[in-house]
Amino acid sequence: MSDRLSAREVKRHKWWGWGLDDVTFRYDNKPAFAPLAKNKIGVDLAAKDTPVEPDLADFDVPSSRMPADVRALLTGVVGEENLVDDDEYRVLHSFGRSLPDLFRVRAGDFERLVDAVIYPDSEEEVAAILRIVLEKDLVLIPYGGGSCISGSVTPDVTEQRPVLTMNLGRMREVLEIDDTAGLARVEAGVYGPDLEEQLNALGWTVGHFPDSFTYSTLGGWAATRSSGMQSDKYGDIEDIVRGLRMVHPDGIAHTKAIPGRDSGPSVHEMILGSEGRLGIITETTVQVHRLAPVRQVIAYMYPDWEHGIRGMHAIARSTDVSPTFTRLSDGPETEFSLAMVKEPSSTKGKVASKVQDGLFAYLRSKGWDTTNEMSISYVCFEGSKESVDQQKSIVKKIVKHAGGITLGAGPGAIYDQKKFDTPYLRDFMLNYQVFGDVCDTGATWSNLNAVHAKAFEAFHTAQKQQGLPGFMFSHMSHSYHAGACLYFTFAFPYSSHEEALEQYFTAKNAVQQSFVDLGSTVSHHHAVGTEHQPWITEDIGEVGVRMVKGLFADNDPGRNLNPGKVTTP
């Protein structure tokens, strides 16, 4: 424990957007990107200069409301250097990275900020802080990587009590690996890349790679029921996290990392997804796997979405293959992906570009619509070389039978390298008064096409009624026995700062409502927070909501633990 980071050494986002200060999206090396923006949403990127980054000094930042005596009690636990309450840190920790969060933080909409950020470095410190929170009637919000997009880390604007955010980022160690059982005991504050780096060095992987991977933490994944890209093989976080420790108002809740989980109603599954309302998750025991000797991502192309879904379903049903992930982009997402391809600079790249041109011409000659309908798919295989080769051969046949073709490993490798870059695009587009955001849902195989079609209809109807252009695309990922996740991305230019958020919610809510109208879930893996609460009753039913509210009220009668998240009150 001697090499603990101090609070200010913990990795963090820029205060006004996603990720690192010096990383930004650029389109000058992507020749098809600006024409796509012009064509789909009528935005002329060239017409505007590169924007100036917001400066916190331009805004009024309200002072911390933390009473000095309480502050002293808190620094008594963690030391002066591990309680941070300067403006930048309080702003940073008061917002997740949802679209409304980004819009508000850039506009200096600081009506209610958290009053201090505390960085404990042990379960004992967390417990001591929780005692102060309860004694002094504070509000406590846990903070992992701050990547959440449903409002889970944001204080209620009407909150009158002092609000303390707990950043777990100093608690980031892999404590123990049980090689035989394939289990690792890990502190909850570790970021995704740090976790994988520590494990990879010993030949292990957790295999959990959500889109937010670079800016999300193990404890955050558990507290929000996260799902990673490779869930087909490694499972969702509820499969991966086998045991955990949580500091609860009455002591330490702990669940055993042993098969045959729990007796009676599952305490483990009450804690997963609780978003801080039952306590603070400090440690989890996760399944770890040996790094696969061979890993390949193969790209396939289908004439359209329906053919692609047929292929995806057949792969899921096959008892002879078990891919690490399966992903299918619809026509619009395929078009978007092609517009994100960089201008080839190397000879090799230029040759590849020519090959692609030839392929598309051939597909057009077969009657495919290579601009709007064609759907690209990626499937990842891991294992021994023999196993990977065999599975590739089986999937190739399945794809062909479903009407698709195999493109090969080239485009797959590019996808695999770029997969964590997308969040920077939202910040970039905001510079042009363009909203870009995502919605996800779980649907059964029998309902996937209907949900897909209805979401598009809902979005475009909403945009038409708003008199706004709009572009939406989607992909299928996270395949299960009974169904899969559908993941939608949409973008549109808002008409004015004053109307912006209403326009955003009109579009997003139309899509969300279309999910539950067809019996699908309000979200597959983006948690509830506050943004998805309007559909919680449609999601888990009136009695379900009543059970969850009762659980919160029983365990946190004073509403000190992240109140208002998942359910009201």
Add this chain to the structure above:
Amino acid sequence: MSDRLSAREVKRHKWWGWGLDDVTFRYDNKPAFAPLAKNKIGVDLAAKDTPVEPDLADFDVPSSRMPADVRALLTGVVGEENLVDDDEYRVLHSFGRSLPDLFRVRAGDFERLVDAVIYPDSEEEVAAILRIVLEKDLVLIPYGGGSCISGSVTPDVTEQRPVLTMNLGRMREVLEIDDTAGLARVEAGVYGPDLEEQLNALGWTVGHFPDSFTYSTLGGWAATRSSGMQSDKYGDIEDIVRGLRMVHPDGIAHTKAIPGRDSGPSVHEMILGSEGRLGIITETTVQVHRLAPVRQVIAYMYPDWEHGIRGMHAIARSTDVSPTFTRLSDGPETEFSLAMVKEPSSTKGKVASKVQDGLFAYLRSKGWDTTNEMSISYVCFEGSKESVDQQKSIVKKIVKHAGGITLGAGPGAIYDQKKFDTPYLRDFMLNYQVFGDVCDTGATWSNLNAVHAKAFEAFHTAQKQQGLPGFMFSHMSHSYHAGACLYFTFAFPYSSHEEALEQYFTAKNAVQQSFVDLGSTVSHHHAVGTEHQPWITEDIGEVGVRMVKGLFADNDPGRNLNPGKVTTP
């Protein structure tokens, strides 16, 4: 719904023991069985005549305490013919099939029986009954197949309120199959064989086969977190049941059968394992799979348990095989299994017996101990012929590498046919004042051998202190990434009727305590009920118990729903 069974047509156990009236264990055709009983626990089966079955007329059966006006309200819901309160039905429904239950029911220990048994045939009837239960302050106990071995269906002897048991056996229909999603909506009262028969006729299987399969129901599996023999492939019941409906005091709780299960704390996982304390499960949506074209159970033999576990672990770690089940018997269980083999009557059987003699002689020449140490293993493969052949070939190599040999499909097929007969043996042995019972636990791969050894030590130490002989054997089954289930069977003759149950609990509790002392679970899949409550705190922790108690108190403040099960109060 026109072909509903009436109450008395619903399948049921004999009132005093397991299963059908006319089925009993016999040993006259198993030449090695009586010598084993003599050798291991000093019991001379030949010294006693075939026992007479107990006759209910020999016992005092207390009258029903259900008030006439309440009874009239209840029959008003289901009709006179679907409320049964005769002596035999009340006795039958007051006991599960745990060893203490069997001992007490045979002895006419009827201090507190249930007062009536009601058989609803719809969710609406269940809801109407629950309203009467709450209005009239009754106790309501749900009853599936009555196979539970931890006291979950037995009323508290101190209960002063009228006790109503609800038998779901009339609600047994497969309501709908979604072929594309592989999901079936099924009423909760269906027995295992009935469920599989209805599905098999359409080419489907659930693949859930607990030892209790013939006398347990879908709703019972869900309410007790059941696990079936084939869980390696098909999952435990929490994996299989994707959605459910439960009649709760405040309405119908329902969870969606959609991937990306639940938002926030899982309502679904609160209901699974709740043993009737939150309401009555009336319907579940389960994953169904196409019947495999080829199914083979192959037997293997290892020189001892440790070599066997090495093989089992290697199979679990292999990314190239996915067996339907994997099972390893230790030396004593292998010895017991061989003693259960029938005397060969056919020429083929006699040849097989000679082959076995030759094989054992060969193994002894290699230095194996073929009487006490040798450990038999069964692995089941399902899939296409190519896939099964390939997996068999890989497992054969793994077994060889671990020091074992492949016996082939013959013994495997015999195991597969006999697997549901064992429960009858307990009733038979009780005729000789011999207790035979089981304990199970989940342990990590790194802890399996230690838990195995410690359980044996605990049992034999307890028996030594009691001055009683004892025989124990075990197997490993239900393999997972991180570990597996250990399943122990023990038998011993008790010394007198008065001391019997104390002797039983001394032995059983020693084994249970040994599990939790090494950090394993109190039970892998036998639920909590009342029998496992002494270890619930060691299992889920003080805070966990507090959370579960709070959940029950919040949802059932009047303690009308199967009070005292899982936790007190």
